[in-house]
Amino acid sequence: MTSSRLEAFSDGVLAIIITVMVLGLAVPKGTGWGDLIHTSGLGLLTYLLSFVYIGIYWNNHHHLFQLHPQISGGVLWANLHLLFWLSLYPFTTAWLTETHVAQIPTVVYGVNLLGAAIAYFILQRAITRQPGGDRIRDVFARDWKGWLSPVLYMLGIVLSYVVPWLGLLPYVAVAVIWLVPDRRVERYLRAQAAENDTA
Amino acid sequence: MTSSRLEAFSDGVLAIIITVMVLGLAVPKGTGWGDLIHTSGLGLLTYLLSFVYIGIYWNNHHHLFQLHPQISGGVLWANLHLLFWLSLYPFTTAWLTETHVAQIPTVVYGVNLLGAAIAYFILQRAITRQPGGDRIRDVFARDWKGWLSPVLYMLGIVLSYVVPWLGLLPYVAVAVIWLVPDRRVERYLRAQAAENDTA
Amino acid sequence: MTSSRLEAFSDGVLAIIITVMVLGLAVPKGTGWGDLIHTSGLGLLTYLLSFVYIGIYWNNHHHLFQLHPQISGGVLWANLHLLFWLSLYPFTTAWLTETHVAQIPTVVYGVNLLGAAIAYFILQRAITRQPGGDRIRDVFARDWKGWLSPVLYMLGIVLSYVVPWLGLLPYVAVAVIWLVPDRRVERYLRAQAAENDTA
Amino acid sequence: MTSSRLEAFSDGVLAIIITVMVLGLAVPKGTGWGDLIHTSGLGLLTYLLSFVYIGIYWNNHHHLFQLHPQISGGVLWANLHLLFWLSLYPFTTAWLTETHVAQIPTVVYGVNLLGAAIAYFILQRAITRQPGGDRIRDVFARDWKGWLSPVLYMLGIVLSYVVPWLGLLPYVAVAVIWLVPDRRVERYLRAQAAENDTA
Numbered sequence: 001m002t003s004s005r006l007e008a009f010s011d012g013v014l015a016i017i018i019t020v021m022v023l024g025l026a027v028p029k030g031t032g033w034g035d036l037i038h039t040s041g042l043g044l045l046t047y048l049l050s051f052v053y054i055g056i057y058w059n060n061h062h063h064l065f066q067l068h069p070q071i072s073g074g075v076l077w078a079n080l081h082l083l084f085w086l087s088l089y090p091f092t093t094a095w096l097t098e099t100h101v102a103q104i105p106t107v108v109y110g111v112n113l114l115g116a117a118i119a120y121f122i123l124q125r126a127i128t129r130q131p132g133g134d135r136i137r138d139v140f141a142r143d144w145k146g147w148l149s150p151v152l153y154m155l156g157i158v159l160s161y162v163v164p165w166l167g168l169l170p171y172v173a174v175a176v177i178w179l180v181p182d183r184r185v186e187r188y189l190r191a192q193a194a195e196n197d198t199a
Numbered sequence: 200m201t202s203s204r205l206e207a208f209s210d211g212v213l214a215i216i217i218t219v220m221v222l223g224l225a226v227p228k229g230t231g232w233g234d235l236i237h238t239s240g241l242g243l244l245t246y247l248l249s250f251v252y253i254g255i256y257w258n259n260h261h262h263l264f265q266l267h268p269q270i271s272g273g274v275l276w277a278n279l280h281l282l283f284w285l286s287l288y289p290f291t292t293a294w295l296t297e298t299h300v301a302q303i304p305t306v307v308y309g310v311n312l313l314g315a316a317i318a319y320f321i322l323q324r325a326i327t328r329q330p331g332g333d334r335i336r337d338v339f340a341r342d343w344k345g346w347l348s349p350v351l352y353m354l355g356i357v358l359s360y361v362v363p364w365l366g367l368l369p370y371v372a373v374a375v376i377w378l379v380p381d382r383r384v385e386r387y388l389r390a391q392a393a394e395n396d397t398a
Numbered sequence: 399m400t401s402s403r404l405e406a407f408s409d410g411v412l413a414i415i416i417t418v419m420v421l422g423l424a425v426p427k428g429t430g431w432g433d434l435i436h437t438s439g440l441g442l443l444t445y446l447l448s449f450v451y452i453g454i455y456w457n458n459h460h461h462l463f464q465l466h467p468q469i470s471g472g473v474l475w476a477n478l479h480l481l482f483w484l485s486l487y488p489f490t491t492a493w494l495t496e497t498h499v500a501q502i503p504t505v506v507y508g509v510n511l512l513g514a515a516i517a518y519f520i521l522q523r524a525i526t527r528q529p530g531g532d533r534i535r536d537v538f539a540r541d542w543k544g545w546l547s548p549v550l551y552m553l554g555i556v557l558s559y560v561v562p563w564l565g566l567l568p569y570v571a572v573a574v575i576w577l578v579p580d581r582r583v584e585r586y587l588r589a590q591a592a593e594n595d596t597a
Numbered sequence: 598m599t600s601s602r603l604e605a606f607s608d609g610v611l612a613i614i615i616t617v618m619v620l621g622l623a624v625p626k627g628t629g630w631g632d633l634i635h636t637s638g639l640g641l642l643t644y645l646l647s648f649v650y651i652g653i654y655w656n657n658h659h660h661l662f663q664l665h666p667q668i669s670g671g672v673l674w675a676n677l678h679l680l681f682w683l684s685l686y687p688f689t690t691a692w693l694t695e696t697h698v699a700q701i702p703t704v705v706y707g708v709n710l711l712g713a714a715i716a717y718f719i720l721q722r723a724i725t726r727q728p729g730g731d732r733i734r735d736v737f738a739r740d741w742k743g744w745l746s747p748v749l750y751m752l753g754i755v756l757s758y759v760v761p762w763l764g765l766l767p768y769v770a771v772a773v774i775w776l777v778p779d780r781r782v783e784r785y786l787r788a789q790a791a792e793n794d795t796a
Contacts, residue, residue: 005206005261007602012214012410015609019617020218022684027691031699040688048681055677059670062602073258077378080254087221087250091239094226102230179674204405204460211413211609219417272457276577279453286420286449290438293425301429403604403659410612418616471656475776478652485619485648489637492624500628 003065006079013083014058017090021047024094043097049168049175050093056178057086057116064123067139067188070130078119078126085116106160106167113171114153121146139188149174202264205278212282213257216289220246223293242296248367248374249292255377256285256315263322266338266387269329277318277325284315305359305366312370313352320345338387348373401463404477411481412456415488419445422492441495447566447573448491454576455484455514462521465537465586468528476517476524483514504558504565511569512551519544537586547572600662603676610680611655614687618644621691640694646765646772647690653775654683654713661720664736664785667727675716675723682713703757703764710768711750718743736785746771 025043028035061082069075092112095105124146128137140146152170160167224242227234268274291311294304323345327336339345351369359366423441426433467473490510493503522544526535538544550568558565622640625632666672689709692702721743725734737743749767757764 005210008207008605009210009214009257011602011606012211012609013218015606016215016218016414016613018680019610019613019684019687020222022687023222023617023620025688027688027695029695031696032701036692036701036705051677051681051684055674058606058677059673062673076258076261077254080250080257083217084247084250087218090218090221091224091226095235098226099230104231104235108235204409207406208409208413208456211410212417215414215417215613219421222421275457275460276453279449279456282416283446283449286417289417289420290423290425294434297425298429303430303434307434403608406605407608407612407655410609411616414613414616418620421620474656474659475652478648478655481615482645482648485616488616488619489622489624493633496624497628502629502633506633 003069003071006071006076007061007065010061010079010083011058013087014054014061017086018051018054021050021090021093024090024097042100046093046097049172050089052175052179053113053116054086054089056175057082057120060120060178064127067127067136069127069136070132072126072130075123075126075130078123082116082119082123085112085119088112088115101164101168103160103164106164107157110153110157110160110167110171113174114150114157117146117150117153145177148177202268202270205270205275206260206264209260209278209282210257212286213253213260216285217250217253220249220289220292223289223296241299245292245296248371249288251374251378252312252315253285253288255374256281256319259319259377263326266326266335268326268335269331271325271329274322274325274329277322281315281318281322284311284318287311287314300363300367302359302363305363306356309352309356309359309366309370312373313349313356316345316349316352344376347376401467401469404469404474405459405463408459408477408481409456411485412452412459415484416449416452419448419488419491422488422495440498444491444495447570448487450573450577451511451514452484452487454573455480455518458518458576462525465525465534467525467534468530470524470528473521473524473528476521480514480517480521483510483517486510486513499562499566501558501562504562505555508551508555508558508565508569511572512548512555515544515547515551543575546575600666600668603668603673604658604662607658607676607680608655610684611651611658614683615648615651618647618687618690621687621694639697643690643694646769647686649772649776650710650713651683651686653772654679654717657717657775661724664724664733666724666733667729669723669727672720672723672727675720679713679716679720682709682716685709685712698761698765700757700761703761704754707750707754707757707764707768710771711747711754714743714747714750742774745774 025047026039028039030039089112092105092109096109099105124140127133128140152174156167156170158167159170224246225238227238229238288311291304291308295308298304323339326332327339351373355366355369357366358369423445424437426437428437487510490503490507494507497503522538525531526538550572554565554568556565557568622644623636625636627636686709689702689706693706696702721737724730725737749771753764753767755764756767
């Protein structure tokens, strides 16, 4: 069973999540710069953050499936589980924006990010448990970003209870450290190609 | 005529249905946990249920077309007929949520589920009637889930007339029994691969 | 230049048009059958009509590009021109529904259908003008449906000025005669396959 | 690493941007031609302009990736950066329309167009910097359209401060000069094919 249709479906869902968030941007009633900043300024910033997050998941998803894992029923549902958490981004982003980064909405946004991270981890596990998956497990052996991210999300959730705006800092930090896509996969593919050449 | 474009189009429609339902989630006006649960709690649960249903149809659709059926005009329309019923999920889910699981909306939700199940059955029939379709008919010979589901939907519709919340139970039950994707197809593909190896 | 990406993009646009129309369906405030019929009954019917139209265009588009036409800049824009007209369906359908099939909205709906038909005709012409396109021109030599449709659309537009509901009849008639996909392409592909076998 | 999934994802986002803009079209409350023109006339014109722009980007993106560039992490993010700017079109188009082409919204629309143009330029640079990218750099050596466009956008932004409607003229002009897709790529591919034939 090939992964091409799973990838196409995931691409579709991620593409729509990104675009649907723009629908949530309130269009200013007035015609000046002040109206734009007042009505849409915060919304544009939170949209940018969520856009980067979806972009990160798309990049890593893309890299993960370049390892051509075997697809079982378990992998299909682990993937849908990830898409479920990501599909809530437009909702939690809208609440965060409309309440001007209030306490609980910032916590809920962090819980959503954490949920997606855990779902991605489960997907990675489901894939490495397939026959031939040890290969993939080795690629992800030292996954410091994968372990640091949930810690930062939880830090953000705790900080949100103190000062909501502070809670956003770790969320932004995770986005920044993931902006560089998962080099391990590229390195593995290159190493394998070199091996094939010498053999 | 290959099925790749039919699959791509169906993937697109299903991906959008899932994401569009999130647009129907009301964002709380307030900033507390109570506001979230009061405004969006029920909506998140019904969204989860409909999400799982779309996921089930995507999984089974994916399995069905891995048998590489011949595509005729009849199959194209049987597929569009299925997509029509599935495209109504955001509408019936929204009515169910906004009326807090009232009687008739729960019945209508069940009718929508039943309609999609019948449309899927018609699609499966249209495919097995193509030249070479007996092969596929054999795979689906003992389709207990396929027969149980409409019975449970009808049970749910009847129960909704008594107590609407009770009607949701059979709908949830169907989702649970289908969470495991259609193993028959995987078994058939494996058996065929083994046969090819011995030949 | 292959047509695969043009097809994927068109599939995406058509898939979204279909699903976006469901967002236009007003969800009833009440909880009874009467509320459903009163608020959404007409909307469901016009949605069904527009859904069938998009389905027809998808089927015919699918058949047209199975002839593997050469893709030039002109074909790309002829295709985008068609997608433009089709993308207006959610808008004209919503106006038709919300005004309960008033005179001018029924005329405008017909103009939209006519515009899409003309755009499809232009796309077909752009394709047959490519090198090697005579082959495709022969397939579409006796295109009675292609000629009858605009006549029926214009009849519908005129009838709408008399009694708007009457104007819908020719629109429905066109949908019915096109429900059967374009057999000429299937016949041509079969004939060609047979020829290859004897050669 | 192949570009097919990058193309599919970009197609998805562009397809949705186009269709989502239609959701922003206000449906007239009245039933006459006057209501249509008054409520939706301007919206249809700005939709047409933004539709053509998205079409242009899709065409050029399609041509760019037909040169089969190598895909690195940098190219992935340069592509997402372009999609980010394009995803703001529905928002800036809606503000332009709802304020009836007021001064600042016309400036902001121009800034959005300029941002997308710069993002496209960065994407092109990211691609030509890949190993083997000199080939692609040669194709885009004399890029007069690529240089004229930002100049016209800036002219439009300045003119918007004088008379907003005047600012739209250069934006329309850019759309017109780009309606013809990037011939250089077609010419290059043809030249290369001819070379392969003689070799």
